[in-house]
Amino acid sequence: xxxxxxxxxxxxxxxxxxxxxxxxxxxxxxxxxxxxxxxxxxxxxxxxxxxxxxxxxxxxxxxxxxxxxxxxxxxxxxxxxxxxxxxxxxxxxxxxxxxxxxxxxxxxxxxxxxxxxxxxxxxxxxxxxxxxxxxxxxxxxxxxxxxxxxxxxxxxxxxxxxxxxxxxxxxxxxxxxxxxxxxxxxxxxxxxxxxxxxxxxxxxxxxxxxxxxxxxxxxxxxxxxxxxxxxxxxxxxxxxxxxxxxxxxxxxxxxxxxxxxxxxxxxxxxxxxxxxxxxxxxxxxxxxxxxxxxxxxxxxxxxxxxxxxxxxxxxxxxxxxxxxxxxxxxxxxxxxxxxxxxxxxxxxxxxxxxxxxxxxxxxxxxxxxxxxxxxxxxxxxxxxxxxxxxxxxxxxxxxx
Amino acid sequence: xxxxxxxxxxxxxxxxxxxxxxxxxxxxxxxxxxxxxxxxxxxxxxxxxxxxxxxxxxxxxxxxxxxxxxxxxxxxxxxxxxxxxxxxxxxxxxxxxxxxxxxxxxxxxxxxxxxxxxxxxxxxxxxxxxxxxxxxxxxxxxxxxxxxxxxxxxxxxxxxxxxxxxxxxxxxxxxxxxxxxxxxxxxxxxxxxxxxxxxxxxxxxxxxxxxxxxxxxxxxxxxxxxxxxxxxxxxxxxxxxxxxxxxxxxxxxxxxxxxxxxxxxxxxxxxxxxxxxxxxxxxxxxxxxxxxxxxxxxxxxxxxxxxxxxxxxxxxxxxxxxxxxxxxxxxxxxxxxxxxxxxxxxxxxxxxxxxxxxxxxxxxxxxx
Numbered sequence: 001x002x003x004x005x006x007x008x009x010x011x012x013x014x015x016x017x018x019x020x021x022x023x024x025x026x027x028x029x030x031x032x033x034x035x036x037x038x039x040x041x042x043x044x045x046x047x048x049x050x051x052x053x054x055x056x057x058x059x060x061x062x063x064x065x066x067x068x069x070x071x072x073x074x075x076x077x078x079x080x081x082x083x084x085x086x087x088x089x090x091x092x093x094x095x096x097x098x099x100x101x102x103x104x105x106x107x108x109x110x111x112x113x114x115x116x117x118x119x120x121x122x123x124x125x126x127x128x129x130x131x132x133x134x135x136x137x138x139x140x141x142x143x144x145x146x147x148x149x150x151x152x153x154x155x156x157x158x159x160x161x162x163x164x165x166x167x168x169x170x171x172x173x174x175x176x177x178x179x180x181x182x183x184x185x186x187x188x189x190x191x192x193x194x195x196x197x198x199x200x201x202x203x204x205x206x207x208x209x210x211x212x213x214x215x216x217x218x219x220x221x222x223x224x225x226x227x228x229x230x231x232x233x234x235x236x237x238x239x240x241x242x243x244x245x246x247x248x249x250x251x252x253x254x255x256x257x258x259x260x261x262x263x264x265x266x267x268x269x270x271x272x273x274x275x276x277x278x279x280x281x282x283x284x285x286x287x288x289x290x291x292x293x294x295x296x297x298x299x300x301x302x303x304x305x306x307x308x309x310x311x312x313x314x315x316x317x318x319x320x321x322x323x324x325x326x327x328x329x330x331x332x333x334x335x336x337x338x339x340x341x342x343x344x345x346x347x348x349x350x351x352x353x354x355x356x357x358x359x360x361x362x363x364x365x366x367x368x369x370x371x372x373x374x375x376x377x378x379x380x381x382x383x384x385x386x387x388x389x390x391x392x393x394x395x396x397x398x399x400x
Numbered sequence: 401x402x403x404x405x406x407x408x409x410x411x412x413x414x415x416x417x418x419x420x421x422x423x424x425x426x427x428x429x430x431x432x433x434x435x436x437x438x439x440x441x442x443x444x445x446x447x448x449x450x451x452x453x454x455x456x457x458x459x460x461x462x463x464x465x466x467x468x469x470x471x472x473x474x475x476x477x478x479x480x481x482x483x484x485x486x487x488x489x490x491x492x493x494x495x496x497x498x499x500x501x502x503x504x505x506x507x508x509x510x511x512x513x514x515x516x517x518x519x520x521x522x523x524x525x526x527x528x529x530x531x532x533x534x535x536x537x538x539x540x541x542x543x544x545x546x547x548x549x550x551x552x553x554x555x556x557x558x559x560x561x562x563x564x565x566x567x568x569x570x571x572x573x574x575x576x577x578x579x580x581x582x583x584x585x586x587x588x589x590x591x592x593x594x595x596x597x598x599x600x601x602x603x604x605x606x607x608x609x610x611x612x613x614x615x616x617x618x619x620x621x622x623x624x625x626x627x628x629x630x631x632x633x634x635x636x637x638x639x640x641x642x643x644x645x646x647x648x649x650x651x652x653x654x655x656x657x658x659x660x661x662x663x664x665x666x667x668x669x670x671x672x673x674x675x676x677x678x679x680x681x682x683x684x685x686x687x688x689x690x691x692x693x694x695x696x697x698x699x700x701x702x703x704x705x706x707x708x709x710x711x712x713x714x715x716x717x718x719x720x721x722x723x724x725x726x727x728x729x730x731x732x733x734x735x736x737x738x739x740x741x742x743x744x745x746x747x748x749x750x751x752x753x754x755x756x757x758x759x760x761x762x763x764x765x766x767x768x
Contacts, residue, residue, distance in 0.1 A: 001411035002474050003404040004697070004704040010406060080406075285717040286636075288540040289724075289760070304722035308694030311701060315408045315693075322409070332690040381683075388682035391662060391689045399677050 004311065009076040010084055017085045021092025029093040032212035033365055037204050039168055040099055040212060047101045077321025079252065083259035083313055090263025091270075094369050095212030097260065104165045105129035105253070106173035109189060112249060113232045122191055128169035130160035130218055138382050140247075141184040145176040145220065147230075154190060154230065156198075156223040162376075166201055166216025170194060173231065174220070182236045191229045198223030209368030251330040253377055255316040258333040261341030261373035262310055268348040268366040269302060275352060295351055302344045309337040328390040335383035338374030345370040404708075408697075410478075417455070418478050424449060425486030433487040436608040437751055442493055444525075450494035451525035455479050460505060464513055465521030473641070473703040476768035477648035481696065484652025485659075488755040489608035491649055492765050496565055499642070499767045500528040500574050503585060507633040511624060516572060516587060529570040531561040531588075531614050532642075532764030541576070541583070541639055541763040546616060548577040548586060548626075555579070555586060555626060557594065557619040565765055567597050567612035574627065575616065576635065576764065583635035585627040594619025605754030638764070640702075640712045643720035645766035647699040650723035650759035651692060657734030657752040658688040664747075665737055675737075684733045691726045698722050703768055724760025731756035 006014075024042065032040050089097040106127025114122065136143045145158025156176055163172065172192050179186035192199055202217040276283065276299060289297050313333040319326040345367040349356030356363045374380040389399050410418065428446055436442050455476075460466025476498075483491035497520050504512050520526050534545055546559025557577050564573065567590075575586045588595060598613040627633040662685050665676035675681045702715035734749040735742035742749045 001404065001407060002409065002414060002700055002704070003407050003707070004701040005404070005406070005708045005710070007403055007406045285714045286542050288538075288542070289721055291538055291540045291543075300718070300721055301725060304698065304718040304725075307698055307701070307718055308691075308722060311697035312690060312694055315697065318406070318408050332693060335686065336690050336694060381679075384683045384686040385679070387686035387689055388676075388679075391685060392666060392676050392682060394666075394676060394682075399679075399682055 007076075010080070013076065013081055013084050014088055017088035018091065021088050021090075025089065025092030025096045029096065029212075029362060029365070030359075032093075032096065032099075034211075036206060036211040037167065037214050039214075040096055043096065043099055043101060046103075077318065079255065079317035079320040080314060083255055083262075083317045086256055086259040087263040087266065087310070090260045091267045092263075093212065094260050094264050094373075095210035098164055098210060098213035099168065101168070102126045104169055106169070106171065106191075108253070109173045109231065109249065110191065117228065118191070118231070122171055125170040126165065126168065127191070128163050128165040128172045130163045130172050130174045132162045133159055134161055138379060140175070141187065143175055143177060143187060144180075145174065146180070147176040147178050147188065147190060149178070149227065150224075152227045153224045154227060156190065156192065156220040156225065158220050159202075160218045160220070162205070163216050163218055164213055166218065167204060167214040172199075172218065174218075176220075178234075179236050185237050188234070189231045190225060191231060192220070192223065192225055196223050196225055208371055209365070210372055248327075250377060251316075251325075251327050252320055254330040254334040254383070255313050255320070255326075257373055257377045258309065258313040258316070258337035261334075261337040261370060262306070262313060264366050264370045264373070265306055265309065265337075265341045265344045268345045268363055268370075269299075269306060271361065271363055272299065272348045272351055275355060298347060298351060302347060305340050305344065309333070309340055312336050328387060331378070331383040331386040331390075334373075334378065335380055335387055338380045338383065341370040341373050414475060414478055417475060418482055420453065421479055421482035422485075424453070425482060429483075429486030429490055433490075433608075433751070434745075434748060436487065436489065438607075438745075440607045441610075442487075442490055442608045446490060447494045447525050450483065450490070452523075456495060456498045456501070457521045460501065460517060460521060464505070464517040466517075473644065473706040473768040474700060477644060477651075477699050477703045480645055480648035480766060480768070481652040481655070481699075484649040485656045486652075487608065488649055488653050488752075488758070489606045491652065492565055492606070493609055494525070495645075495766055496530075496570075497526070497528050499530045499765065500570075500572065502641070502767050503574060503627060503633065503638050504587070507585075507628045507637070509624075509629040512587065512627065512629075519571070527566040527570040528572045529564055529566050530574045530576075530764050531564045531567070532576045533561060533563040533762060535560055535562040535613060544576055544578040544583055546575070546577040548579040548584060548621075550579075551620075553623050555621045555623065557586060557588070557616040557621060559616050561614045561616070562601065563603075563611045563762060563765065564597075564614045565609055565611050567614055568600075568610065573614070576638075577616075579626075579632070583639075584632050585635060585638060586621045587625040587627060588616075588619065588621055592619055592621070603758075605751070605756070605758055636713060638767075640716040641706070641767045642764040643716040644699060644702045644706070644712065645768045646759055646762060647695065647702070647716075647719040647723035648768065649766060650727040650756065651695045651699055653752050653756045653759070654688070654692045654695060654723075654727045654730040657731045657749055657756070658685070658692050660747070660749055660752075661685065661688065661734045661737040664741075668738075681737055684737060688730045688733050691730055695719075695723050695726050706768070721760070727756040727759045 104127050106129040110122050131140050133143050148155045174190050174192050177186040178188055198221045200219045202219050205215045316326050316329040316333045349363050349367050352363050355361050457466040458469040459471035462468040520528050548555045548557045573588050575588050594617050596615040601611045665681050666674050668675045698719040702712045702719040705712035705715050731753040735753050
């Protein structure tokens, strides 16, 4: 039965994470925007707190799901709980959220497919993810980094850019092809420890926004890693199933990025609302839009769009929690939130005037921070392609 | 009250209702919507068919002639979206009695309920209507120029209303008027000597829906016919429900435009391939898809607040302004994707575009 009234558990999660963000992230948001690349040591306390989803649970053999006469207690799904948490954290600071120890994208990849032995070795490491190359962005099937099996070792060569947590992480999950002729199905992911010879952090980028997050370039030159560092199966299948599996993880991560956009956008709107109300205008959600000032009208429409961003995002997360295929909805949430996050944070600066341009306030920073949400984990254009292919029922060949 | 699960999924009952309405719409409305628009009339049997589903009188207690089922604003948004996806004029006309009956049921005195509800819970659709909109620049439903004044044992109403659906055939109407600076509703009989129903209006859209201007000149209404009696009613609640209803209707109209343009773009071949294969078209279709979903979710969110017994002032306002804005964008895209063909009345997208303009402008013409 449709019911979009947040339940008690959702409200509790939101409030507790908001307190954390307000107390821990917001106060140091500007500090690490200015001091780009400096490790935010205040975040060490988060090593023990899981924000970005739970850890993989091992199922005991022979364990049956509990049967009970009573209806199942109302649980809050991991995905929904995570998007709510991320919105609050990014309301505090998005760059800092991306800098949380042991919560990199690589950690998610490891948690998803690692064997018990790999879990033992890498489970407690901070894992970054290296996919993008200078010549391979959205078309991640075209990567050229190679992995060659030599005895009991993989030998990796190539260059990886835009790696989040490049400096701070312990290990990097590197995408490379074991067989260029096999195309997408030849692409595998490998865990590379930072101290392996031939693995070099070339440089750290200077960015428009999310400066607290360290983004870097790695060069792999005959970098040797144990054969057991490969995640998943070694077998190169003729079909592209393996690659599709990797792409499917994006269905889970896209709503997370959408919720990051939500958090930044809400921060920007909250600040703008505060200033509007300080100036003596009461936002009462009552008058016809042609009977309010242009500023109020802009604000109301932005708030309505924020609500749409959130509901589209929560829907994608809720579907994932309920085991429903959400490729379309995940991309919808990111297409809407990425674009509108950018538009709204821009407009807030406009409405705020000088307060939106000075570094004395965070509005200018939110405008810079939000832009990446329409870019990483698939640009807005890629999201539109995915949505369009879904609703038009066209293949990637029919709609390029 | 026990807390319900947070859920985006329809339950069996909601799905069944959606499918039932969709079948009815497909069977009688979709193919006739063009004709209805051209002939500027909705055949009585279409309205009767919707009426016979019983959704309007379902939440009305048996003692007043209804079925005494659970009242669900969310279910009502589902019904309105489906009807409006068929035809917006029909959606307003066929559900119009609820705009008159629900406020009485919710906020009326016992006498008002006994007197005014049963006659309209008939097996045959009997129109009753609402008069909210006013024909003036910067009209706002929260600051009405139609005034009610207390004089002796009655209220005297003066003012002009417009877009009053089915006014000519309606036995009664709910009239929104300002009483001492706040909006109130009054039950007014059509044959009240202070009521003058003008010539049928000609509008940008909704050709099939009969709407009329209504003038109130020293229109005397007995004290007992002020909705809620001497304490009056919560006019804001009335507006909240109508805003959610219009958002649901906007979702339906926009969805219809989206679906038509989507299918057309796959069939229309230019430069040797369907225009859907071009990103310039495909991205518009994608945008329409998620904006329609966004509209529906905002509508459901506001209806969820009502269903939980909470105030939905903010939620219903945001849903309506979002729907008003986005319906224009989506129905505009619908015409644009069809190009010259979209401009020709043979295709429905031009009708969706004209009808859709009403979502942001109209107030009070439907309820959940």
